[in-house]
Amino acid sequence: MALRIKIQTGCDTPIYRQIVDQVHLAAATGTAKPGEAVPSIRGLAEQLVVNPNTVAKAYAELRNEGLIESQQGRGMTLCDRREVLTDSERMRRVRPLLSDLAKQAVMLGFNAQELSRMLKDECKALGQRPSKGA
Amino acid sequence: MALRIKIQTGCDTPIYRQIVDQVHLAAATGTAKPGEAVPSIRGLAEQLVVNPNTVAKAYAELRNEGLIESQQGRGMTLCDRREVLTDSERMRRVRPLLSDLAKQAVMLGFNAQELSRMLKDECKALGQRPSKGA
Amino acid sequence: MALRIKIQTGCDTPIYRQIVDQVHLAAATGTAKPGEAVPSIRGLAEQLVVNPNTVAKAYAELRNEGLIESQQGRGMTLCDRREVLTDSERMRRVRPLLSDLAKQAVMLGFNAQELSRMLKDECKALGQRPSKGA
């Protein structure tokens, strides 16, 4: 039983983005397998207590990316599409987040060592329970 | 040479935030020293070709945070750095960035060790020094 | 009944500051509880007959301080109270008011004992409760 989406209110990332990111993460970590069904728009909207339009917006983005596809009559399922990225492309995607973190952390008085420890903890938490602790 | 602020338009981070961050960073890394003057609101606005109110907004935030102080009629200067936020608050502010980075990095197949190294490089690039003295 | 904000024009404290202070005070005294909604920017602006930007400025400050949080498209609510400022910073902020009061009071011939009594009365009038629980 995969793809249990959870959103956190009072967080600055938009709800639709949280949904998109969680599907991405589930697909990447193998928590959700190709061909597996994703919750229906109105079902997920009801479960998360959000506007169906918000879920629809998230699914539209996922569909455009080719990560999910609508199988007529069977709702939407995860594609088996697997991105093959070059090292430089992976670098390019993670770099700005590294930069943001480093800047903010330095401003707040953290040093590189503290950061590394916290980051390791964060990664460990992700590996243990991808869908719950996220 | 002190506090040359630059902004990039067409970037998704607001102008006023770019200004705030750059002053913060300059103060944290020691690029700008306590007592040093910051550019006048109107002067900086003219230089950056933005509305003076935008600069004023950035400076107001910096002033509220206690990072700069205004000497009426004589411009603003950097304050002596002091610890303003509790440890738990600093943690709370850096946590979401850690989380974002960890998620994205895991998706891209980086491991914690690689991340730590890259993060250290980023910090070094910012000119970080032992945290307490910053 | 929650968070009825009132402002007095013709008073030297800025409107936006009156708003900020009243929300702060309501949160500190327990008049407004965590999770409770605050009036919308446009709604409050209309009620107070001021410019929406003035209210927005007040709310932005409150948000930066972590006292309220915005849930995009759904308005803003009070956060759980947490200690954000270090003790030394809290001290630094209350010190000038103490100094002003002491100077003025000494000039007027009050002694410390009288002042303490009056100050206790003021605090009681604000509905203060044991500091840590506030």
Place this chain on the structure above:
Amino acid sequence: MALRIKIQTGCDTPIYRQIVDQVHLAAATGTAKPGEAVPSIRGLAEQLVVNPNTVAKAYAELRNEGLIESQQGRGMTLCDRREVLTDSERMRRVRPLLSDLAKQAVMLGFNAQELSRMLKDECKALGQRPSKGA
């Protein structure tokens, strides 16, 4: 030798107001006696490293209040005018400062007891060295 005015930059009270207040305080506490000379405008301006206009503005206010008077050819001196205030008038003057302090302190999480102690300390400091510690 009395009336050694000192100002503190980086404080939000205007310089001219600091001067006015200090003369008031010195007169009220007896640090400066009636008939005593006050520093010349340009002398004081030079000593404080401020604009002579600023000192002039402060002196103008003091003169309007009748606290100092210009003795032709001898500069300005303190008047022997002694205000006799009713209790209600004294109350009226100290009340707003009490209120401000109480509000700010409650917001910052101080309780009445802590405040009283700090206020006593402040008063003691004023009594000991009116012109130096101010």
Place this chain on the structure above:
DNA sequence: GTGGTCTAGACCACT
């Protein structure tokens, strides 16, 4: 000259 405040009106993203 400086910063501080307020107004008016615009555009955007999110729900």
Place this chain on the structure above:
DNA sequence: GTGGTCTAGACCACC
């Protein structure tokens, strides 16, 4: 509907 950002222009106090 909501908040977030930016612009333009005004008035004030202080130096």
